[in-house]
Amino acid sequence: MATGPSGSPSATLQVEPLAGPVMLDRSGAAGGPARTGGIRMFILRRVLQGVLVLVLVSIVVFAATQALPGDPARAILGRGATPASLAALREQLHLNQPVVQQYLTWATGLLHGDAGRSLAAQEPVSKLLADRLVNTAFLLLLSGLISIPLSVALGAYAALWRDRPFDVVTSLLTLVLAALPEFVVGVALVVLFATTVFKILPAITLIPPGGRPWDQPVAMILPTLTLVIAVTPYVARIMRASMVEVLESDYVEMARLKGLSERLVLRRHALPNALGPTFQVIAINLAYLAGGVIVVEYIFNFAGIGGALRDAVANRDIPVVQALAMVIASLYVVLNLLADIGTILVTPRMRTKL
């Protein structure tokens, strides 16, 4: 449980910045010049692909949780299983129906916003998760809003001032931080700012039920900082690499030779081209956070979906596990979609190919 779903963003990081644009290139090229329709058609295509991915994910999730051989009802009830409770639970999970129909019942429910009832809490899943979704979404949003501009700026300046002190220091720092798993970062921050060295920040984030995370700004600092530190190094390093490449490219040299101001060269020519690959990394990292947030929520006793997922797995609360798996999968799809669109928008070369 200590590691997030995608385990090592560092592994994906090698591939993604290249894979992203390359893939787009290909899809653009495949259609050839004849294939027009522009950005709208592209978005539509990607949305449809996303929907297809979600359908496939839903089948996998369903199969892994409910349709595997064995009796889920018995697995759930364990020691407390009685014939009556087994029968009641099978009824509740529709286990008496054929598997395909079970799936369809569940999937139609999901489409209507009905994710079923939590077995452990005996409440609708939606009610159980509503506040937690808001809390996690706010934490992710806050972390994203801070880490994205921060990492882009760090990477861009490091590239601009290549091999100068700023670059050396940030490179070293990002390398070290990227090597640390977020639970180490989180625990270190707690020791540093809450319990041992300086006792200035709360060690855990207590959001009273019904309360909102934005009402607790001070308690949000450490979890947000942990996630920012988890994401920023990767993105900053990719941004730097990408920017270095762009700054050495012919068109930037051309722009400089044309006599454009350095400012304009950077803003108009260098930055957009460097951002393309970086978007992909940002998307992957933010999506990774949706899973990695489990660890952070654990450290800070944060009432979010990570805690709910851990709890649901421990309780074998199948409807909740299914719902959360779909939420996280949807987030992956949406973030990747946004990243692709973003890449297209900032890369004229690709825009025109569509």
Next chain:
Amino acid sequence: MEERPSPDPKNPLTSTISRRRLLINSGIVVGGAMLVGPLAACGASPNTATTSTSPKRGGNFRLGVTGGGSGDIIDGQKIVTKPDQARLTAGFETLLEYDENYKLQTTGLAESVTQDAPDKWTIRLKQGITFHDGKTLGADDVIYSLQRISDPKQGLFGTAGLASVDPNNITKVDDRTVRLNLKHADSTIGDQLGQYYNGMVPVGYTRAGQQIGTGPYKVQSFTKGQQSVHVRNANYWRNNGEPWFDQVTIIDFPDVAAQVNALLSGQIDAMTDIPAAQINVVKNHGSLGILEGQGADWRPLCMAIDMPPFDDNKVRQAFRLMVDRNAMVQQVFSGHGRIANDLYSPFDAAYDSSLPQRHQDIAQAKSLLHQAGKDNLVVDLHTTDGAAGMVDSANIFATQAKAAGVTVNVHNDPNYYGDQYLKLAFSVDFWGTRNYLPQVANGSIPTAPYNECHWPPKDSNYISLYQQALAEPSSGKRADIIHQMQKLEYDQGGYIIPMFNNLVDAYNTKVAGFKNGSKATLNLDTFGHGYRTIWFA
């Protein structure tokens, strides 16, 4: 999920012992007021800087409890997770109560509980006890509460223990007096009425409805898996100033590290179950203290006496001699526990401490195995993460068994409580604190719900002894019978019980009133008796 109870679905307590004498002695005279003096005095915590100031009112006591999740409930007669215990004790009270020596006292809702005949008990309530909604606690509420516990459909913990109670034959003598006419003789009724989860609820009470009890705090809000807030019951019946806090907030902590950090940074005032590795951190902190109670929870290694190779008593004896109990206390609980003698219910006054303590004896174990023709034995040992120490105990036992030439293959099975449970030859289980006879009813006779060892042997007189003990009103004679039962289990039983663990909790020393070393059944010494006997100094 329901019964996956690290806390202790089966953690009752009972005192077969002096119940009768105590009840009779203390009966009528002991009012609520008497209890407070001594308890408050004890409150001057022996181990830490807490000074023996007199209690004072006020404050929000924030308690972090290990575990909890979406399965959390509030119910006066049931818990699922450990935070549920913490919530139950705030709002609900029992007819009788156990004191710090695990002796039954009439400090609860009943003025007296007496056994009139082997199968007849009378409960007499104290006067002037009111529920949170102002209604007076009366005989009808007691009858409703006992009927609810006896209803198997409710799935409550007390059901097995009160199996002798005939729910249709509980009679109201007057507004404060109830008579139980049992299905058969049962000397353990008093014990059962002191179990923390047999709380008294008003007529018509349901889990889904309003949480109304007689306890020191009323529920203000409750969110599963997160926290509950309880406010002071201004009309609390003891009339001695208790409870002292204005508010109690109970917070779930799935992760112990976060719990310790919250305590260190002052976001909570106390926490349950401090990990052994953190005890010194807390001790060195200056403003934190450790509360250690003697627990009687146990994690037996269960050998099914009718399944090979354990159908040969020599093998069972050999296995009991392979355990290095002291090493196990050190390794599993970092020394915060006591070695055990393969017998449960150490707090029971009828516990036979004269039986010689078993120690590791590899030579003898090898010789017994050789006599049984079981040299180089290989066995499977099944365990799961159901309660702290279950997996560790199995692994450490496997290591220790190697010395006797026995290979133990440990299977850590997340689905342990599924199909195979109770059908395994060798497995690890866990139990809470109970007195001897109630424990037998739950785990050591064929009708018990969790008889892992398939005890007793067919040719044994154990069951007839058990029935005699239930019917025996004299505690002295009953103890003699119990000793015979324990001897049978000591000589031939299927349990290897290496140790009992202590309950180790931590608190901020601004909280006064905790007392170290009690025979405790719940953490923070029964949650400060429903947060009554603790206060902010």
